[in-house]
Amino acid sequence: MKRILFTGCGGQIGSELTLAFRQIYGNDNVIASDVSDKISTDLRESGPFVHLDVLDKNAIAETIDKYNIDAVVHLAAILSAVGEKNPQLAWNVNINGSVNIFEVAREKKLERILVPSSMAVFGPDTPKENTPQKTVLIPTTMYGVTKVAIELLGNYYNLHYGMDIRGLRYPGIISHKTPPGGGTTDYAVAIYFDAVKQKSYDCFLRADSMLPMMYMPDCIKATTELFQADKNKLKNATGYNVTAFSVTPADVANSIRKIIPDFEITYHPDFRQDIADSWVNSMDDNSAREEWGWQPDFNLDAMTEDIIKEIQLKETSKVI
Ligand code: NAD
Numbered sequence: 001m002k003r004i005l006f007t008g009c010g011g012q013i014g015s016e017l018t019l020a021f022r023q024i025y026g027n028d029n030v031i032a033s034d035v036s037d038k039i040s041t042d043l044r045e046s047g048p049f050v051h052l053d054v055l056d057k058n059a060i061a062e063t064i065d066k067y068n069i070d071a072v073v074h075l076a077a078i079l080s081a082v083g084e085k086n087p088q089l090a091w092n093v094n095i096n097g098s099v100n101i102f103e104v105a106r107e108k109k110l111e112r113i114l115v116p117s118s119m120a121v122f123g124p125d126t127p128k129e130n131t132p133q134k135t136v137l138i139p140t141t142m143y144g145v146t147k148v149a150i151e152l153l154g155n156y157y158n159l160h161y162g163m164d165i166r167g168l169r170y171p172g173i174i175s176h177k178t179p180p181g182g183g184t185t186d187y188a189v190a191i192y193f194d195a196v197k198q199k200s201y202d203c204f205l206r207a208d209s210m211l212p213m214m215y216m217p218d219c220i221k222a223t224t225e226l227f228q229a230d231k232n233k234l235k236n237a238t239g240y241n242v243t244a245f246s247v248t249p250a251d252v253a254n255s256i257r258k259i260i261p262d263f264e265i266t267y268h269p270d271f272r273q274d275i276a277d278s279w280v281n282s283m284d285d286n287s288a289r290e291e292w293g294w295q296p297d298f299n300l301d302a303m304t305e306d307i308i309k310e311i312q313l314k315e316t317s318k319v320i
């Protein structure tokens with residue numbers, strides 16, 4: 001891989017994944033882009049940044065030519081909660097953005113595309129426990145509809161145009177550097193900030209709402225490993241189940257109490273509860289383990305310890 005373009009690099013995942021790729025491939029070989037110019041100083045100062053709207057196919061083609069790009073990590077998307085508020089926007093950005101990336105990649109014969117999928121591909125008819133790799137994909141959110149379509153479209157391009165499009169069905173990703181962009185699993189980030197700042201959190205999901213999750217270092221590890229995996233070994237290329245642990249808001253609260261014993265949580269479920277209820281409780285990620293060696297490093301308590309330490313450090317440096 002010579003040069004890699006990241007779309008949507010200013011978001012929760014892109015803000016960290018782009019820097020991780022710069023460490024591996026070299027700062028100047030990883031081109032960061034987003035439609036928003038609000039990106040971190042680290043990202044802006046460590047390598048090239050381009051203002052790029054994935055709905056503008058000509059601009060994508062020009063950027064690929066200008067920087068001699070041969071691979072794209074396509075992160076630009078509208079997530080589940082924002083998508084249910086504005087389904088037309090979710091369809092437009094997720095579908096047309098991905099079609100533009102796939103088409104330019106086809107025309108210019110790019111080597112590889114990685115586009116994340118999500119556990120949002122699952123729906124109420126999908127088996128909820130240990131959800132298999134190959135299963136019912138009939139989601140009830142527009143976000144999920146777009147993610148299923150992108151997986152299928154990726155398969156089509158791989159089959160008919162000999163392309164190399166890869167993707168993972170991330171669970172909820174938990175991190176402390178960049179706030180999440182409007183998903184249903186965002187509670188699992190906000191809870192840690194409120195725990196450190198005010199020792200209480202008002203949760204928008206029920207106490208028993210079980211969802212698969214993963215800490216950002218594992219998300220970076222999984223994405224990097226799939227990006228680098230031997231193409232010949234990939235049988236489920238565009239939508240690998242990957243997970244680290246499955247938790248409810250009550251589990252997260254109990255884990256926080258091991259460090260902040262007087263932490264309190266209240267529950268006021270909103271429209272995001274219906275989205276969470278339509279997803280699964282746990283995922284079987286054996287295909288990812290067998291085909292490219294996936295294995296997570298963090299469980300809930302290990303993540304809680306690390307994330308609280310990092311947020312406390314950030315808060316202390318603000319005071320000083
Ligand atoms: P995010 O919402 O934090 O960031 C998305 C980025 O896309 C933003 O910086 C936004 O400015 C940019 N964007 C939006 N419209 C654009 C456009 N038209 N052109 C260019 N950029 C545009 O999302 P994220 O959490 O970083 O997610 C990245 C990818 O991972 C997405 O495909 C998402 O569906 C997937 N994913 C994320 C999670 C999670 O928990 N964060 C879970 C499953 C899947």
Ligand code: AKB
Nearest residue numbers: 079080118183184185
């Ligand atoms: C969301 O909640 O929308 C995302 C996801 C699981 O895709 N975090």
